[in-house]
Amino acid sequence: MFEDRQIRAQLLKGTLPLLILATLRDGELHGYHIARRIRERSGEALAPSEGALYPALHRLEAEGALEATWREGEGGPRRRYYRLTAGGLAALARAERDWAAFAGGVNRVAAEGSS
Amino acid sequence: MPEPVAPAQQTLGPAMDGYLASLVVALELPNGERIEVRDEIGAHLIDLRSELVEGGMSPESAAAEAIRRLGPPNVLAHEITHARQTRRALLAAIGGATWAATGAAARGLILGLASVMIVAVAAMLAMAGASRVFGTGTWTLWDAGWLTAFGAAVFWAPAWLAGRTLVSVTARRSHRPAERVRRWIGLVGGLLVALVTLVWFRAPLNLASVIALAVVPAVFLVTSLTATDGLSEPSKKARWATLALFATLLVALPVLGLMLATPMQKQLSSVGSGPYDSMAAMLHATGFDLPGRFVTDLPDLGSTSMTLDQGLANGALENAAAVMTRWHDLRLEAWRASPSGGELDQAYTLPFATAPLTVQAGRLVGAVRVDSTRDVTLWWLVVTGISPDGGRDVITTLGGSNSTFTGSALDWLTAP
Numbered sequence: 001m002f003e004d005r006q007i008r009a010q011l012l013k014g015t016l017p018l019l020i021l022a023t024l025r026d027g028e029l030h031g032y033h034i035a036r037r038i039r040e041r042s043g044e045a046l047a048p049s050e051g052a053l054y055p056a057l058h059r060l061e062a063e064g065a066l067e068a069t070w071r072e073g074e075g076g077p078r079r080r081y082y083r084l085t086a087g088g089l090a091a092l093a094r095a096e097r098d099w100a101a102f103a104g105g106v107n108r109v110a111a112e113g114s115s
Numbered sequence: 116m117p118e119p120v121a122p123a124q125q126t127l128g129p130a131m132d133g134y135l136a137s138l139v140v141a142l143e144l145p146n147g148e149r150i151e152v153r154d155e156i157g158a159h160l161i162d163l164r165s166e167l168v169e170g171g172m173s174p175e176s177a178a179a180e181a182i183r184r185l186g187p188p189n190v191l192a193h194e195i196t197h198a199r200q201t202r203r204a205l206l207a208a209i210g211g212a213t214w215a216a217t218g219a220a221a222r223g224l225i226l227g228l229a230s231v232m233i234v235a236v237a238a239m240l241a242m243a244g245a246s247r248v249f250g251t252g253t254w255t256l257w258d259a260g261w262l263t264a265f266g267a268a269v270f271w272a273p274a275w276l277a278g279r280t281l282v283s284v285t286a287r288r289s290h291r292p293a294e295r296v297r298r299w300i301g302l303v304g305g306l307l308v309a310l311v312t313l314v315w316f317r318a319p320l321n322l323a324s325v326i327a328l329a330v331v332p333a334v335f336l337v338t339s340l341t342a343t344d345g346l347s348e349p350s351k352k353a354r355w356a357t358l359a360l361f362a363t364l365l366v367a368l369p370v371l372g373l374m375l376a377t378p379m380q381k382q383l384s385s386v387g388s389g390p391y392d393s394m395a396a397m398l399h400a401t402g403f404d405l406p407g408r409f410v411t412d413l414p415d416l417g418s419t420s421m422t423l424d425q426g427l428a429n430g431a432l433e434n435a436a437a438v439m440t441r442w443h444d445l446r447l448e449a450w451r452a453s454p455s456g457g458e459l460d461q462a463y464t465l466p467f468a469t470a471p472l473t474v475q476a477g478r479l480v481g482a483v484r485v486d487s488t489r490d491v492t493l494w495w496l497v498v499t500g501i502s503p504d505g506g507r508d509v510i511t512t513l514g515g516s517n518s519t520f521t522g523s524a525l526d527w528l529t530a531p
Contacts, residue, residue: 031155032162050159051186054152055194062201062290070151077158080151 016048016056018099021065021084021092028069028083031057057082065091130178131160134188141192144199145286145293145344152195156185199290208288212281219280223273231268234365258492259519260321267312267327271364274308274331275357278338283345293344305336312524319519320527321490328524330364413511414441421496421513426486426521430472430496430513432479438510439479442500445472445510447481452493452515459495467491467531472498486521489530493517 012019023029023037031054039047060066065088072078084092126132135153142149160181167177185191281300286293309332316328338357417433430447432438438445448466450459467488472481485494495515502508520527 030158032159036166049186050163050184051191051194054156054159054191055198058195059198059201062199062204064203073158077161078154079158080155 012046012048013052015099016052017060017065018092018095019046019048020053020056020060020082021088021095024066024082024084024088025092028081030079030081032079034082060088063091064088127157127160128174128178130175130182131157131164134160134182134185137188138192141189143192143196143292143295144290147287147344148199148290152192156191160185196290205289205291208285211288212284215284216277216281219276220273223276224269226276227269227272230272230365231265234268235265258321259319260324263318263320264324264327266318267324267331268365270312270331271334271361274335275338275361278304278335279342282339282342286344293342297339297342301336301339304339305332308332308335314523314525317521317523317526319486319521320524321519325524325527334364414438416511419498419511419513421516423485423516423518426484426518427482428485428494428496428516428518429480429482430498432472432498432511433477435474435477435479438498438500439474442502442508442510445479445481445498445500446470447472447483447513448497448499449483449485449491450495450497451491452495466497467494485516485518487526487530489520489527492519 019038020034023034023041029037031050034057035048035050035053057066061068061082064085066082067085069081069083070078071081127135135157138156139149139153142152144152160178163181163184164174164177167180168174172180278301281304282293282297285291285296285300289296312328312331318324320328337360414437415434416437419433420431422429428447428449447470449468450466451463453460468483468485470481470483472479474480479498483496485491493515494517496513498510498513499507500510520530522530
């Protein structure tokens with residue numbers, strides 16, 4: 001059970017940039033909403049750790065894939081909204097291709113092992 | 116130890132406030148970014164707590180759970196810090212900071228030029244006033260080193276603004292705290308500025324100009340070592356201290372000049388007239404024959420000449436044969452003159468520069484460098500030789516002139 005969780009966490013960590021970029025394809029969101037959107041879209045299968053989410057967001061911003069803007073919250077604190085840049089869109093396309101190739105390879109190996 | 120940042124405007128309860136405070140301390144980012152990360156994580160904690168409370172948790176348990184999900188604050192701070200501090204950001208910061216510092220230095224140059232012009236005009240008026248009150252005659256900026264001093268002072272403001280801008284922009288764009296980048300910028304930049312102002316730059320120098328040149332890297336060093344990332348406001352005290360330092364330095368220059376009085380030499384006429392006409396008499400009167408014997412029964416030396424070219428005083432005697440039948444080991448010697456009016460400076464019993472005289476086409480010629488000895492302004496050039504009885508005689512004087520030490524500040528500091 002412990003090993004399952006660890007494998008899942010490792011998989012999630014490796015795919016977190018792809019998940020963030022894909023989530024932001026539809027428009028800008030702040031960190032909390034990004035985490036929630038990933039959870040919802042994956043049918044609660046993927047729940048990125050908040051401790052990993054923010055470093056990933058800041059890394060993508062530093063690499064130029066994301067741009068951040070502060071917006072005042074309605075009655076709440078100000079929030080930092082992220083949106084994809086042109087470079088981010090290109091990075092997303094690359095990440096999706098890489099993931100498809102990777103997942104396809106894993107699926108083929110797994111399918112062959114089970115047959 | 117990072118600088119403290121402004122407290123959050125909204126309190127989120129002791130647990131969350133404590134978490135955010137620990138996070139801010141552990142973040143190794145410029146102050147502005149530490150505040151941004153704190154606010155971003157704070158907003159996340161609020162949202163997550165609300166979601167958990169809506170799910171049925173008590174506010175205290177929800178806060179504790181929200182904090183647990185983010186992980187230890189020092190780990191989160193470490194991860195965020197390293198995510199932002201990329202090599203690409205550092206390279207962009209170096210380029211951006213250099214560009215911004217160039218612009219700041221250009222603005223500083225205008226400020227420095229205006230300030231120095233105001234001070235120079237004030238100093239000239241003060242000198243004119245002093246001249247009228249004390250009846251000291253016509254005064255002039257005799258020593259060309261003063262022009263270098265005022266020229267160097269123009270660069271204090273650019274050094275100040277460039278040092279501050281370099282630290283501020285590098286810190287912000289490389290996402291590193293100002294206290295981490297300013298040491299390197301201060302030391303490396305200060306060294307480069309010192310190399311330019313103290314070693315590479317060559318000009319007529321006096322003590323004031325050497326001090327003014329040394330102040331340029333010192334200003335750069337001090338301002339860069341105390342600079343912030345620019346997002347946190349410097350304290351009022353620090354701002355006043357900087358202004359006071361700048362004003363003091365600017366005022367100190369003419370005050371130093373008045374104290375040393377080297378720019379207030381009486382206007383002396385050029386070679387061959389005025390006090391130099393009666394040179395022979397003065398040589399005796401001032402005891403110039405102390406280190407040698409002054410010759411009264413001179414043979415026909417022919418015409419003599421002295422020229423000054425780029426700090427090299429050239430002397431020539433037409434009738435070499437007449438001199439060489441009586442003296443040997445012939446030398447061209449440069450002696451300091453007193454600043455008051457043309458007498459030899461009694462404080463010195465040796466020439467400050469000597470060179471052998473050689474025969475060229477029947478003429479005795481030689482050259483001595485008169486711009487490489489400190490504090491030499493006025494000087495006389497004489498010809499000496501050893502007579503058959505072994506004593507050194509002063510054969511004749513070729514004239515006098517003025518010059519200023521010329522070289523780098525380092526040359527000045529290591530010169531005799």
